[in-house]
Amino acid sequence: MPFRNFKIIYRRYAGLYFCICVDVNDNNLAYLEAIHNFVEVLNEYFHNVCELDLVFNFYKVYTVVDEMFLAGEIRETSQTKVLKQLLMLQSLE
C-alpha cells in the first residue's frame, strides 16, 4: 500500500495489477475487497478473464467499471445485479 497525496490500493492478479486511488483516510481493506469484487465480476462476464479479453474489449470494461464504481464511489456491490445488468446491455444492439 504505497502512498502519494492520496493512497493507492492495489492487488495483483497474475501479471495484472489492479490499482485504485483513494483518500488517505479511506478504508483500506474495503477497497482492497472492492477490487476483488470487480475482478470476480470481470471473470464471470468474460468467463475466465485474461489480459487479452480486457485489451480487445476495453470499451466493455468501461461499462463494467461504470456499473460498479461511479463518481469515485462504490455504486453497486452485488455481483448478481451487476451481471444481470451487463447481460441485459449485451443483448441490446
Add this chain to the structure above:
Amino acid sequence: MPAVSKGDGMRGLAVFISDIRNCKSKEAEIKRINKELANIRSKFKGDKALDGYSKKKYVCKLLFIFLLGHDIDFGHMEAVNLLSSNKYTEKQIGYLFISVLVNSNSELIRLINNAIKNDLASRNPTFMCLALHCIANVGSREMGEAFAADIPRILVAGDSMDSVKQSAALCLLRLYKASPDLVPMGEWTARVVHLLNDQHMGVVTAAVSLITCLCKKNPDDFKTCISLAVSRLSRIVSSASTDLQDYTYYFVPAPWLSVKLLRLLQCYPPPEDAAVKGRLVECLETVLNKAQEPPKSKKVQHSNAKNAILFETISLIIHYDSEPNLLVRACNQLGQFLQHRETNLRYLALESMCTLASSEFSHEAVKTHIDTVINALKTERDVSVRQRAADLLYAMCDRSNAKQIVSEMLRYLETADYAIREEIVLKVAILAEKYAVDYSWYVDTILNLIRIAGDYVSEEVWYRVLQIVTNRDDVQGYAAKTVFEALQAPACHENMVKVGGYILGEFGNLIAGDPRSSPPVQFSLLHSKFHLCSVATRALLLSTYIKFINLFPETKATIQGVLRAGSQLRNADVELQQRAVEYLTLSSVASTDVLATVLEEMPPFPERESSILAKLKRKKGPGAGSALDDGRRDASSNDINGGVEPTPSTVSTPSPSADLLGLRAAPPPAAPPAPASAGNLLVDVFDGPAAQPSLGATPEEAFLSELEPPAPESPMALLADPAPAADPGPEDIGPPIPEADELLNKFVCKNNGVLFENQLLQIGVKSEFRQNLGRMYLFYGNKTSVQFQNFSPTVVHPGDLQTQLAVQTKRVAAQVDGGAQVQQVLNIECLRDFLTPPLLSVRFRYGGAPQSLTLKLPVTINKFFQPTEMAAQDFFQRWKQLSLPQQEAQKIFKANHPMDAEVTKAKLLGFGSALLDNVDPNPENFVGAGIIQTKALQVGCLLRLEPNAQAQMYRLTLRTSKEPVSRHLCELLAQQF
C-alpha cells in the same frame, strides 16, 4: 455463463488491435497507427455517409489509439453523432469517447449537452444511465450548469428505476464536489435522506456516499440521517450471513455498505437520543464480538471484508472517544492483530492504535503492547510497517516508558531506512526533551543521536540542546564532560564538533580542573577537527577560541597564533577572515575586564515552543500525523520546556552579548519579510533573490541567524585571497591528453561506454556504484595485430585526492596479444567529497616504441549519488534550509544540445539524482534531490534546472550543504546540456 466471446463486436477493431500487438518495435507501432489514422480521416472526410456501425468502429479505434498514449485531435463530431443513435452499442461508444476525451470546444459541448438532455428525458433507463454516467465521469462546470437542477428530480422521482437512482445519486455527488454552488438545496434533500430506507441495497449504497458528502457541508440539514443510518446498520450487522443474498460477500453481509454507514456516522458526534445511541453501541459491540468468532471461511476475502467493517467500527469508536469500555475492547482486538500473519493487518492495527494511544481512556491499554511494538520495529520486513511501529511508539510514550522507548528508537536508528531517519531523529529529540527527568540523560541521548545519525540531525535539534544546556546550570558540567569525551572519537560528525565547540566555549571551564581535560587539551582537541569542517563550523570554532582566551588566559598565545596564521587572516571566506581579524585584534587590544564583559557566558534563552516540535509538525503531511502531535496535548504542560508561550524572537534578549559573541561588526542583515503563508513559500523559495543571505524572521529562523550570522558583505571582502592555486600535477606521469576532459564529460551521466579509442588501443568502461562504493571494469582492447609489451595501466591520485578517494586496482598481464582484450577491475571507495577525478595512466610498448597515455578516470562525485524521493513540502523545506549564499551554486548557460525534455530527464537520472514531479510550479522545470554518500559524510543535494526554450538557455541551481560540492556539481552538470 460466458457473456462475451472474443469474436463478437467489431471485427475491424479486433484486427487492428492484433496488428498493434504484433508490432515488434515502437516504430512499427507508430507506423501502423499513422496508417490507421490516415484511413479513418479519409473515411470521415469522404463523400459517402458512413453507417452507424462503421462510425462506431472508427471512433472506437481512435479511442484505442488515444489510450495507447497518442494524441487524437479529431473524431469528436462523429462521436457526438453516435450519441443520437438509437442503438445502445453505438450510443455507448459515443459516450465513452466523450467521457475519455473531454473537449472544451463550446459548440461541441452544446451538442453533447443536447444529446444528454434527450437521453435523460427518454424514460429509457439504459439511456438515462449512460447519460448520467457521462455527466458523472466528466463532471465539468458546463455540465453542472446544464443539469444540476434536473438530477435531484430524477433521483427522488417515484417512477425512477433503481439503477437510475443509483447513478443519479452519484452523478449529483460528483457535480456537488466539483461545483457545490450549482447544486440547489431544496425539498429534495429531505427525501434523499429517506433513500437510506430504500428496499434496494444498491440505492442505499449509492445514496450513503451522497449523503455523507452533503452532511459534511450542512450537518444540521441532514441530522435526521443519524437514526436512519443506525437502524440500517443495525439491520445489516444483526442479519445472518445469508439474509442479504446478493449483498453478502464471502459470508459477510453488505461489507461496503456497512463501512459507508459507519463513515457517515463519523460526521456527527454520538447520537443524543438515548435509544438510538443504545442501538448503535449494541451494533458496535456486535461487530467486536463477531471479530472473536471463528471465521466462516478460510478465504482471505472473508476476513478482509470482516476486518474492513471492524476497522471502520474502531474508527467510529475513536471518533466518539467517550466509551471507555469500547475503546479498551478495540485496543485489545488490535493487539491481537499486531502479531497476525497478514502484513496488511499488522500495518492497519499499528496505524489505528496510534490514534487509540491519544485517547485518555485507552492510552494505558495501548501501553501494554509496548513489547510487541518494539519487536515489530526490530523484526518487521516491510519498511512501512516499521514506520508505523515507530509512530506508535512515539504516540504511546510517556514518562513511565520514555527511557525504554527512546533507547529502542536509538537502536533502530542505526539500521533505519534513510527515508525516515530524519523523522526518527526528531521524534527521539522531542521525546528525550519532553520526558527528561534528569538532564544528563537528555544530553546523552542527543549526543547519541548525533553519533548515530549525524547527517539527519537538523539544526533545530542541536540548537535545542544548546538552548537547554545554556538554561540549566545543573547539566552544564556534565554536558561539557560528555562532549569532551565524544569529541575524542577519531571520526566524529560535524554536528558533534559544532555542539562540542559551543559547549566547551561556554562551559569548558567547568571541566578544566581535570588534567585530562585541561584548557590546552580542550583546545587542541577542538583544533584537531578544525580543518575537516565546513566554513560554518569553522566560524563557530573561531568564536569558541576567542571564548577560550577569556576563560583560560594560558591558551591566549597559542590561539592568537592560530588566528594570526595566514590560513585564517587571509582566508578566502569573508566570514572566517573577518572573525579571525576581529578576534585577534580584540584579544590583543582589550583589557581582561573588557574581554570578560564582551565574552560573558550566554544568558539563558527565553523559553518558547520547541522548534523541533514545530519542525515535526511541518514534516508530517496534513492529516497524516496531526493526531500524533495533538494527541498528547495535555501531557506536556508542565514539562521542561513545553507549555511556555512562544516569544516572538530571541533577538530581544536584553544582554549586549546576545548573539554568540556580541561582537559582530556589521549590523545583522535586514531579514526579508517572513513568508506569510505556505502558499507564498513557493514563490519565496524559488523566486527570492539568490544572494539573499537568510530567509529568517520567523522565530525559528531568527534563532538560526543568531547562531550563525550569515556573512555580511563587508569591505574586507576585498582583501580576500584569490582562489587557491590549481592542484599541482603529479610528477611521475604525463599530463592528461587534451581530450581528457571531454571524454570525462561523456561519462558524467552514464556508467558504461568507450572511454578512449585510437588506432592502437580501445578502452571500454563498465561501472556500477552503490552508496559510497563503486566497482569499475576497464577493458583494454589491442586493435593491432601485434602484441603490446610491458602493458601497465595505473591509477594516480593527484593532489589531495588520496584522502578523498581510495582506488584499488588489480594488476593486469604485462602482455596483450594482438586483437585481444584484457580486463582490469577497480574497487573504488569514496572517503570524502572530491573535485578532481583520478588519472588513469596507461603505458606499454608497441613494436618497441614506448607509448604512454593519461586519461581522466570517469569517477566523478555524482557517481556516489543516492536518489532521494521527497514530497514537495519536504523539498521546499530543505531548499530553504540551504539558503546560505555559499551553499548555492548557479549557472546560466546556452544549450549545447537540442532541448528535449525526455533526454534531459534521462540525463538527470543518469547524473544520479531523483527526479521529483509536481514540485516545481512550472512543469517545464526539473527538480531533483539526492544524497552524496561518502565514507566520512553525506551531502544532501537539491537541484533545479530551468530550461528556456525560446532563448535556448538553461538555468541550473544547485544547493548542497557543502559549498565546493554545490559548485562542482553545478559545473559538471552544466556541461551535459
